[in-house]
Amino acid sequence: MTVIFSKKCEYGLQAVLYLAANMQEDVVRVDVIAQALNIPKEFVSKILQSLREHGIIESKKGKTGGFSLAKAPSQIRLIEIVEAIDGLGIFNSCVLGFPNCNPEHPCPVHDKWGKLRTEAYKMLSEETLDKFKERTLDKIRSISTSDN
Amino acid sequence: MTVIFSKKCEYGLQAVLYLAANMQEDVVRVDVIAQALNIPKEFVSKILQSLREHGIIESKKGKTGGFSLAKAPSQIRLIEIVEAIDGLGIFNSCVLGFPNCNPEHPCPVHDKWGKLRTEAYKMLSEETLDKFKERTLDKIRSISTSDN
DNA sequence: TTTTAATCGGATAAAAAATTCTGAAAATAA
């Protein structure tokens, strides 16, 4: 089985959504995020570090340390997180895996798939984190009540 | 980076498209397919074996052996190959990786992504192999003229 | 009947992705 985004990317998106939904906190510790999302602490830690290098979030070291968004939620788009972690390759590579798939040498589903891909890209580019606060809080609540 | 389908699935789709585009041949040898598509012979061989087990293609052993479609191209849909190899999980799992993503506990992008996913599924379910013959032949020609 | 050329099937190897470990560095609080 395969997925659209790598696990790294999924976790990164979840973690950033979490931070956006908890803006009232100064910073959030990685173990708090990991527990809320039920994902490995050390792994999400690595992902958060790389998102910091990409300027999407920022960190504070030492006691009272943790992570927070580097910009206002309304200034962060989902596509930025995807680009930082998985890159944008998915939006210009052939869905059938053919090499050099382009308008000159299109694969059999080039046009139809291209349309869907463009819509997906558009959606991720238009949506900013501030739109998701309530839905994220709801979703996170459903995680902690259902598991383990 | 990630892709929609696994490499196995991509190769499987390519190989079946190749068989559909070469219906005039009784059977096609796996090394011919592998060379035409520029993919590892032993790997595509394994994939073809599994597609045979799923009843999508059939094989003939021994000298003059090879692979051919098990049904008419107009009776084979792209989604069948995807289902046989990667399964349909991608069409009902959460794009953000959240567990139990459903209408009761939707993730932040549940509705918008669900729409795209449904369109993708629909496209793969409607398209049958007979629609692709010319485009596949074109594409395969462009592979052998461009590489190595 | 023997040789040849193909798929089959199971094991193995290599590469990539996901995860964990370890210890250092930073910053607060005692």
Place this chain on the structure above:
DNA sequence: TTATTTTCAGAATTTTTTATCCGATTAAAA
């Protein structure tokens, strides 16, 4: 200043995916 608690950085490990190898089986041709 020292103890504590956090992120940071890089290495090591595990798991999954991708790819290869090899001997057996099958069937046509010599």
